[in-house]
Amino acid sequence: MEFLKTLLPMLFSGLKLTIAIAVSGILIGIVIGSLCGYALQGKNKLTRAVAEVYIWIIRATPLMVQALYGYFVIPKMLGIDLSSVTVGIMVIALNSGAFISEIVKGALLGIDIGQKEAGKSLGLTKLQIMVQIVIPPAFRSALPSLFNQFIISVKDTALLSIIAVNETTHMAQNYAALSFKAIPTYTVLALFYLAILSVLIVVQRQIERKMR
């Protein structure tokens, strides 16, 4: 158990980055996803096409490949320098954004047309109908799925190990590579994720219950 003295602080330092990347990623992802989700169920053909192309590209390429591309290829093409953490946040944001688009689209379409018509008959503007009538219940119905996407994003950060982001999994791999304690290290890593994600799953259950 002596090894835990070294491993656990490494895992917690990795966890900070894991959570930081997942939270910033999902927040940006919610913005992207809301815009694209709105575009998907809207009538403007151009914005709908843009959203569809974006979702198609993200869904049809592995996250790991996006990370490599974002870290090595895009900065070189644009002549800029991006840190691996910045690229990590971008990749998680774009990924969660693509899946959130579908969640948002579904939530918006799920609002009964009669409610919008009721708003219209009351003389509300389109924006007022959206903000006051459609978004509140749509957000409530989408929240459990959004939180589920957050859980997925937390796990997805493990793939950023490929561009040397010092998140939880990467730290564990580093420790295993140096100490040769592969079995205890990966067992502790698995239990560590299990504990963290269990907390998130419990939170999600609570949200689901409250929204009902």
Add this chain to the structure above:
Amino acid sequence: MKKRVISGIIGVMMGVCLLSGCSQKSAEASQSSSETTDEDEAKEGEAVDIKGILNGVTLKVGTSGLFGPFSYYDDDGKTLTGYDLDLIHELQDILGFEIDGGIEAMEYSALTTSVAEGKLDMAAAALCATDERREVMDFSEIYCDSGQQVMVNAEDDKGITGVEDLAGKKIAVEKGTASHTYAAKNLSDTELEVHDAITTAYESLEQGKVDAVIQDGPGCAFYIKTTDGTKLAMVGEEFNQGQAPYAIAFAKDSEYVDEFNAALKILQEDGILDQLYQKWCQ
């Protein structure tokens, strides 16, 4: 289900052992090599007799095809070439054995598992004779021993001229290699970036994302030699010698190890090993 879990765990364990193979303590290796030199001396008189001693013997031989300049595919993507391939052919010339169906190339974990399970008689693939591997297979004498080398981006001068200038710099290494172990132990005043593969470490240095890369000397030389338009250059002397001792692996309790050691000794004495090193590793 239980079996699966167990084999999964074993798989993970083996993978890590293999990946981290090169960073194993070389003390053990050099110790065992000094033990066997005594045996070799006793056998010196036999050296002449081993010529053609394995005539008519057919061996299954494997290599990796993954690790230039030791074992990799030529530009056509089909022909295996490198130091280890030349070495196998030199040994064949002396001992006279046949290779069953040509040299098989497989990635490291499959290769070492095959040797450990006796599916291959031997493997030459810049394999480090680590303690873990010694438990499941036999090894020849060490035929090549590389040190580590510092690489920098020549167009991005950070004033690094060797391993002593790395304090405060950002350094990339490949996970589990001798360089990784060295940096983790000795370069605590640097910012260490650990990459899953050496290719991303090199690319990071090409793009100036890190200040230096540490890697086995032959690997550095090979990358520079084979990469058009590279900005990378080696600086300083090789250091940390003896951390990546390469040996030929044999199935456990192989009856041929002594013959191969005798043949390696001949190659050493005739300067062939030096020639191979100069041909491939510089």
